[in-house]
Amino acid sequence: MITAKLQEPLLSELSQAGKQAYTLRKSSIKEYHKNLDGKFTRTDVDLPELSEVEVVRHFTRLSTKNYGVDTGMYPLGSCTMKYNPKINEDIAAKEGLAYSHPLFGEEQAQGSLEIIYTLQELLKTITGFSHITLNPMAGAQAELAGILITRAYFEDKKEKRHTILVPDLAHGTNPASAALGNFKTQEIKCGKQGILEASLVEQYMTNDIAALMITNPNTLGLFEEEILKITKIVHDHGGLVYMDGANLNALLGITKIAPMGVDLMHINLHKTFSTPHGGGGPGAGPLCVNEKLSPYLPIPLVTKNGTTYSLITETKKSIGRMGLFQGNFGILVRALTYILSLGNENIKKVSEAAIIAANYIKEHLKNDYHLPYTKDCMHECIFTDKFQKENGVTTLNIAKSLLDYGIHPPTVYFPLVVSGALMIEPTECESKRNLDHFISVMKELAADAKTNPDKLKNAPRETPVKRVDEVNAVKNLVLTWKKIIS
Amino acid sequence: MKYIPLTENDKKEILAELGKKNTADLYKNIPSELILGKPLDIPNAMSEDELHEYFNALASKNTSTKDTLSFLGAGSYDHSIPSIVNHLSGRSEFYTSYTPYQPEISQGTLQALFEFQSMIAGLFSMDVANASMYDGAMAAAEAVLMAHRISKKTTVLLSEGIHPHVRETIKTYTRGLLELDTLPIHKDKGITDHTTLTKKLNDSVACVVVQYPNFFGSIEELEEIRKLTPHTLLVTVTLEPTSLGLLKGPGECGVDIACGEGMSLGIPLQFGGPYVGLFTAKEEYVRQMPGRLIGLTKDADSNRSFCITLSTREQHIRREKATSNICTNQSLCALRVAIYLATLGKQGLREVAQQNYDNAHYAYDRLTAIKGITTLFHNNAHFFNEFGIAIRKEKNELFSLLKQKRIFPGFICPELSTKDSTSLIVNVTEKHSKEKIDYLIETMKKVME
Numbered sequence: 001m002i003t004a005k006l007q008e009p010l011l012s013e014l015s016q017a018g019k020q021a022y023t024l025r026k027s028s029i030k031e032y033h034k035n036l037d038g039k040f041t042r043t044d045v046d047l048p049e050l051s052e053v054e055v056v057r058h059f060t061r062l063s064t065k066n067y068g069v070d071t072g073m074y075p076l077g078s079c080t081m082k083y084n085p086k087i088n089e090d091i092a093a094k095e096g097l098a099y100s101h102p103l104f105g106e107e108q109a110q111g112s113l114e115i116i117y118t119l120q121e122l123l124k125t126i127t128g129f130s131h132i133t134l135n136p137m138a139g140a141q142a143e144l145a146g147i148l149i150t151r152a153y154f155e156d157k158k159e160k161r162h163t164i165l166v167p168d169l170a171h172g173t174n175p176a177s178a179a180l181g182n183f184k185t186q187e188i189k190c191g192k193q194g195i196l197e198a199s200l201v202e203q204y205m206t207n208d209i210a211a212l213m214i215t216n217p218n219t220l221g222l223f224e225e226e227i228l229k230i231t232k233i234v235h236d237h238g239g240l241v242y243m244d245g246a247n248l249n250a251l252l253g254i255t256k257i258a259p260m261g262v263d264l265m266h267i268n269l270h271k272t273f274s275t276p277h278g279g280g281g282p283g284a285g286p287l288c289v290n291e292k293l294s295p296y297l298p299i300p301l302v303t304k305n306g307t308t309y310s311l312i313t314e315t316k317k318s319i320g321r322m323g324l325f326q327g328n329f330g331i332l333v334r335a336l337t338y339i340l341s342l343g344n345e346n347i348k349k350v351s352e353a354a355i356i357a358a359n360y361i362k363e364h365l366k367n368d369y370h371l372p373y374t375k376d377c378m379h380e381c382i383f384t385d386k387f388q389k390e391n392g393v394t395t396l397n398i399a400k401s402l403l404d405y406g407i408h409p410p411t412v413y414f415p416l417v418v419s420g421a422l423m424i425e426p427t428e429c430e431s432k433r434n435l436d437h438f439i440s441v442m443k444e445l446a447a448d449a450k451t452n453p454d455k456l457k458n459a460p461r462e463t464p465v466k467r468v469d470e471v472n473a474v475k476n477l478v479l480t481w482k483k484i485i486s
Numbered sequence: 487m488k489y490i491p492l493t494e495n496d497k498k499e500i501l502a503e504l505g506k507k508n509t510a511d512l513y514k515n516i517p518s519e520l521i522l523g524k525p526l527d528i529p530n531a532m533s534e535d536e537l538h539e540y541f542n543a544l545a546s547k548n549t550s551t552k553d554t555l556s557f558l559g560a561g562s563y564d565h566s567i568p569s570i571v572n573h574l575s576g577r578s579e580f581y582t583s584y585t586p587y588q589p590e591i592s593q594g595t596l597q598a599l600f601e602f603q604s605m606i607a608g609l610f611s612m613d614v615a616n617a618s619m620y621d622g623a624m625a626a627a628e629a630v631l632m633a634h635r636i637s638k639k640t641t642v643l644l645s646e647g648i649h650p651h652v653r654e655t656i657k658t659y660t661r662g663l664l665e666l667d668t669l670p671i672h673k674d675k676g677i678t679d680h681t682t683l684t685k686k687l688n689d690s691v692a693c694v695v696v697q698y699p700n701f702f703g704s705i706e707e708l709e710e711i712r713k714l715t716p717h718t719l720l721v722t723v724t725l726e727p728t729s730l731g732l733l734k735g736p737g738e739c740g741v742d743i744a745c746g747e748g749m750s751l752g753i754p755l756q757f758g759g760p761y762v763g764l765f766t767a768k769e770e771y772v773r774q775m776p777g778r779l780i781g782l783t784k785d786a787d788s789n790r791s792f793c794i795t796l797s798t799r800e801q802h803i804r805r806e807k808a809t810s811n812i813c814t815n816q817s818l819c820a821l822r823v824a825i826y827l828a829t830l831g832k833q834g835l836r837e838v839a840q841q842n843y844d845n846a847h848y849a850y851d852r853l854t855a856i857k858g859i860t861t862l863f864h865n866n867a868h869f870f871n872e873f874g875i876a877i878r879k880e881k882n883e884l885f886s887l888l889k890q891k892r893i894f895p896g897f898i899c900p901e902l903s904t905k906d907s908t909s910l911i912v913n914v915t916e917k918h919s920k921e922k923i924d925y926l927i928e929t930m931k932k933v934m935e
Contacts, residue, residue, distance in 0.1 A: 020834055044832070091541045096542075173811050278580070281585075330757075359512055403591055432496040467590065469791075479780070
């Protein structure tokens with residue numbers, strides 16, 4: 001679409017005094033506000049003035065500059081950019097759900113509470129845990145909840161433990177959450193096979209380690225084969241095992257999590273359970289725990305007595321409240337819709353198709369791109385730019401070149417332990433035709449890197465803007481339009 | 487399965503090509519004792535018709551503001567949402583996109599978030615705003631942590647006029663790190679007691695936190711508080727940002743960090759979420775801010791463009807040294823707020839704020855004229871669209887009668903209720919026409935008088 005390439009003015013530039021894009025009821029109530037003491041009132045509100053059609057065109061034009069899952073393939077590793085079913089949106093918009101006030105009281109919210117309770121039960125079945133909270137509003141907030149539960153658990157046991165063990169493969173949120181919960185972090189390196197080695201965990205385990213945070217499958221797309229040994233070692237030393245469930249899309253119906261010896265795990269509903277990423281949220285991060293950690297779960301809790309659902313807002317040992325109300329309810333509705341759409345007959349097919357697709361890509365690109373870990377992968381595979389670098393072409397160049405083919409790049413330069421990583425997660429939502437297309441484009445880029453490296457270095461060409469200068473953004477910091485004008 | 491485009495035949499061909507007998511062959515390195523032998527015990531797949539029927543039945547068990555007369559606020563406000571907010575934010579290029587780490591194909595999200603930051607900073611009269619937090623309570627907790635990072639001090643003075651859920655969230659986020667002390671409410675005025683505030687200030691105080699307008703609807707005297715706290719960081723929490731269409735922005739009053747909840751600006755009630763945390767600060771503190779920031783820059787052809795900036799504060803770069811652990815935020819809700827503010831604009835937001843103020847004061851005048859109903863704060867001349875009343879207890883059948891008529895007169899506040907009276911925080915917005923307010927008054931009058 002041509003509008004994608006045209007520069008869209010800022011709202012402040014489109015603004016013209018006296019325009020309006022709204023209608024309000026004419027009020028017959030006296031103008032009390034005129035009596036409000038001038039020391040409280042402002043003289044001007046710094047907002048633009050536009051007509052309705054101008055607002056509509058502005059945001060519609062902006063949307064054409066965006067790439068979404070509905071636009072095309074989005075193989076972002078560890079982000080699970082799967083299709084966001086349309087019916088999820090319709091269900092969440094139902095009046096009884098979208099216009100329910102969070103403080104109407106239990107009696108007036110039996111439908112909402114039943115939705116939360118039902119999703120809790122389904123996620124417990126899927127993961128094998130006995131307890132869960134759906135309050136955390138994102139994966140990182142669930143991690144923080146998990147870390148605070150870990151603290152509360154050891155305080156209760158009167159044990160002083162100060163350190164969380166975090167593999168070098170972990171997502172950045174893991175060490176950041178540990179630090180936010182006032183723990184030190186100790187990094188632990190993955191082994192030559194790309195997995196965490198039990199013998200190394202044994203060396204690090206002391207009575208100061210409160211928990212190990214592990215992602216399984218890990219961010220190399222490999223199942224942590226020594227998980228049973230690892231969790232036993234941690235438990236033998238009195239520690240807890242936290243699992244980052246970002247990669248749960250590889251495990252649905254294949255394996256349960258709790259029996260791995262995991263004590264706590266979060267799930268990203270906006271990854272595995274199809275709720276939209278929304279350009280960076282809102283998501284939701286349910287946190288599953290086992291029996292012994294259940295007293296510390298954040299409030300409120302949703303329970304069922306007979307046929308009635310209730311909201312428990314006080315428990316003796318809870319770590320407390322994590323937000324205004326009971327989490328991102330609208331996202332929970334979408335995830336429940338998705339699980340019920342899949343049903344028991346399809347849920348395992350999701351993970352199986354995701355695994356097949358990732359291995360298919362891995363097999364077909366292994367001669368064109370350096371594959372640091374050769375064994376079968378789970379739902380994502382990792383390549384590097386080692387071969388291309390010989391011609392001065394980097395992972396960034398490959399990523400930006402994909403944009404010119406209408407494909408969103410894989411996750412790049414992560415995990416940090418793999419130099420120039422390209423982390424590809426096709427998800428279960430791509431047809432064979434699309435997978436083949438992606439493979440052929442990647443092969444073409446590998447060939448171009450040898451014969452015409454400048455083509456890659458100067459990419460992208462076809463996007464709404466050319467390569468964006470991120471360094472300049474930091475150097476000349478402009479975070480509001482007011483700053484431009486002044 | 488309609489969401490999985492790979493056919494059985496495709497899978498067979500791929501597996502054969504990979505030299506595998508079946509899919510399980512691809513994950514045979516998973517220890518066998520961890521493999522599930524049987525299908526998960528979850529219900530059978532539902533069709534779209536069945537899903538609608540199932541959720542219609544659940545939705546009908548809920549009360550919604552569409553079929554009741556509700557004066558409930560207390561952190562979640564029922565305002566009019568222009569039709570275009572749903573239509574524009576429902577464009578799938580927006581809602582099916584990822585965090586804009588690839589700016590060349592994310593200019594839509596990035597420019598919209600830059601505009602969101604600009605309008606929120608403007609509304610709060612602050613220098614900078616971030617691209618959103620989870621919600622108002624979590625934003626407040628992060629604001630307190632930021633004040634601690636800046637001041638290196640450990641005592642936090644929290645006004646009792648802050649929503650109890652916000653105070654509880656701050657407690658959760660700061661446990662073991664910071665000391666929280668409360669600033670009581672002046673019993674007559676319904677705002678933070680200035681005398682106690684002055685007494686409690688000392689060298690260990692990291693910040694003073696008040697809600698503006700506060701939980702009881704009263705307008706805190708920010709300029710006064712600023713004068714009393716010249717050497718301490720001042721943090722405000724605004725859960726009802728439509729008030730800023732009428733009231734001075736926190737920045738005008740010298741506030742250092744102003745955060746809040748943005749659901750009033752175009753986001754439906756949805757049983758409490760997803761909402762959107764607003765976070766603004768003075769520019770000098772920008773490097774201590776949590777969350778994403780969108781900055782202006784240029785592309786290789788020197789065309790104006792936008793990208794995520796100052797990422798070195800964030801967890802994906804800085805890991806355990808990041809200013810926060812936040813990754814996913816509430817982008818789509820921020821987009822809704824941007825569309826809402828662009829729609830209402832300078833004049834519209836002012837009118838919304840004025841109508842809220844007028845309607846609430848009309849309801850207040852009429853309610854407190856009813857026998858057996860008194861104001862909660864006798865010297866409280868200044869509130870926005872919420873206010874507290876006390877209802878004599880012997881008339882407690884009032885609440886069941888109102889419920890029968892599907893009227894929710896406000897948020898019952900147990901902490902402020904006494905043995906003789908029930909305390910209610912009443913919220914009135916532009917959605918409450920004079921007729922609706924009059925209906926509430928007449929119904930209450932019949933019982934009370």
